[in-house]
Amino acid sequence: MKTLQEIPIEKAAPVLKLLGDKTRLTMLAMLYEGECCVCEFTEIFKMSQPSISQHLRKLRDAGVVNEERRGQWVFYSLNKDNDLYALAESIIMQLPSQIGKLEELEKNGNRVIWCG
Template sequence: MDNLELIAKQLKAVSDPNRLKLLACLKKGEVCACDFVDVLKISQPAVSQQLKKLKEAGIIAERSAGTWKHYRLNNSLPLYIQAIIDELEEISIIKCDCC
């Protein structure tokens, strides 16, 4: 994938309100996938699809812990993506007890 294609993929990934909410939650650190369901008010499979798009764009990283996946912002983000994330107001989430 060349640089322009990557930029386009990343900008497309952050152009969705639900994905922006996910990024706002991740500003405070790692989050379990199950915790996003209450924030977005959508099903777990729908949350997974939104997370997949952000992961494929290289914006977030995942870590498996048993049956659950935990997500965090990538350590090295392009400045244009970091600027968008910086503009988002942090969303506090209530952590579940599943993991």
């Protein structure tokens, strides 16, 4: 993993542009707390599955998140091996924790826990 000083501006700018979107920035902060399924994001953001998937595709294509299919579910997690992880993490650390959103999902029985 590279330190913040070693990230070329040409690589940082597109990711910063992606994170300029409130939904994607919130998604990243949530993923910092743990992996999430697409259906959890649809519940939290009250958005359609295609809209959520489009946001996640952009983050995945930039290498910021990993995608893993498990049965009928698709889970996302932060890509800690990406050269830009240090940049993403430094931004996330400036944001309020999103753990409450995940705890609310769990309380309401909408948290997907993979046991396979």
